[in-house]
Amino acid sequence: MNKIGKSIIPLMIVVFFVTLPVHAVGVKKIAQTGMKWLSIPVGARATALGGAYTAVVNDASAVFWNPAGIALSEGNHAFLCQNNWIADITINAGALTYNAGNLGVFGASFTAVDWGTLHGTRRASNAIGFEETGDFSPTDYAVGISYARSISDQFAFGGQIKYLHEKLGSTLEGTLDAPKDYTAEMSLVALDFGTIYYTGFRDLRFGMSVQNFSQEKEYRAESFPLPLTFKFGMAMNISELLTDMPDHSVTISVDAIHPRDYTERLHLGCEYSFRDMLFLRGGYKTNYDEEDIAFGGGFVFNVGNMGVGFDYSYIQFKNFDAVHMFSFDFKF
Numbered sequence: 001m002n003k004i005g006k007s008i009i010p011l012m013i014v015v016f017f018v019t020l021p022v023h024a025v026g027v028k029k030i031a032q033t034g035m036k037w038l039s040i041p042v043g044a045r046a047t048a049l050g051g052a053y054t055a056v057v058n059d060a061s062a063v064f065w066n067p068a069g070i071a072l073s074e075g076n077h078a079f080l081c082q083n084n085w086i087a088d089i090t091i092n093a094g095a096l097t098y099n100a101g102n103l104g105v106f107g108a109s110f111t112a113v114d115w116g117t118l119h120g121t122r123r124a125s126n127a128i129g130f131e132e133t134g135d136f137s138p139t140d141y142a143v144g145i146s147y148a149r150s151i152s153d154q155f156a157f158g159g160q161i162k163y164l165h166e167k168l169g170s171t172l173e174g175t176l177d178a179p180k181d182y183t184a185e186m187s188l189v190a191l192d193f194g195t196i197y198y199t200g201f202r203d204l205r206f207g208m209s210v211q212n213f214s215q216e217k218e219y220r221a222e223s224f225p226l227p228l229t230f231k232f233g234m235a236m237n238i239s240e241l242l243t244d245m246p247d248h249s250v251t252i253s254v255d256a257i258h259p260r261d262y263t264e265r266l267h268l269g270c271e272y273s274f275r276d277m278l279f280l281r282g283g284y285k286t287n288y289d290e291e292d293i294a295f296g297g298g299f300v301f302n303v304g305n306m307g308v309g310f311d312y313s314y315i316q317f318k319n320f321d322a323v324h325m326f327s328f329d330f331k332f
Contacts, residue, residue, distance in 0.1 A: 049269030050283020
């Protein structure tokens with residue numbers, strides 16, 4: 001495994017940076033993907049760390065960030081999250097993992113987007129102005145099945161296959177004499193893949209993930225890809241280097257992000273833990289038009305034989321109200 005690990009990490013780094021376009025600096029790639037709701041983050045712990053979570057993941061929420069992380073979770077987990085996003089958009093998500101021992105860890109997940117009620121309009125028949133078409137509510141959801149396994153104490157891999165469905169609503173098109181009902185609806189399958197590698201130096205580890213890999217989907221006369229994203233991260237408990245206080249730990253994490261529809265980004269996170277029971281977190285994102293600072297916290301307690309974790313995050317926006325996110329993790 002040592003030989004495998006030594007060859008995998010340089011390969012991960014090379015693959016990531018080779019994918020970065022040489023003309024990325026100063027160029028904003030926007031409006032190039034569909035189903036952008038897949039880019040909305042899930043999980044209060046991850047978002048409180050500014051999204052620097054690729055190498056930190058170790059619970060059921062890993063299926064939304066780096067599926068290799070569920071291989072590092074002990075026991076079975078159930079994860080629930082509600083994300084009150086900007087513009088009154090609500091994301092409800094959940095995941096369930098089952099640890100099958102030497103066979104690996106199996107998981108299932110869902111994500112549902114509530115856009116609220118929107119008011120539809122279309123170009124008026126006289127080509128002057130617009131006319132109302134009534135209220136409608138778009139529907140978006142995803143269900144996934146995941147698998148992960150630890151090859152050794154140092155290396156784990158995982159993947160997820162997702163079924164995605166989107167219905168944007170119906171409208172009338174054509175001429176007044178021959179109107180035709182058109183429904184904007186589509187479904188497709190996407191894949192996620194990730195790895196985590198512990199270097200052997202303290203708990204320094206590297207993580208890599210590829211999210212939303214799929215074929216392009218045609219909408220009307222044009223086709224579009226999903227928001228394919230490459231992530232490379234690293235994390236380490238730096239308190240082991242500074243002092244010998246087993247009740248306290250400070251983990252620093254960094255993620256380099258290469259999205260299909262934007263220029264490269266950097267996410268930074270810090271998590272303080274007291275006896276693995278009380279947590280304080282903070283994060284910062286670079287190269288975002290709206291987001292930058294995030295913070296939050298959480299705690300873990302036992303109810304009988306079940307461990308219950310509660311997490312909260314606050315995400316600051318420049319021109320929108322702040323986002324509050326809550327999530328629960330149940331270990332059994």
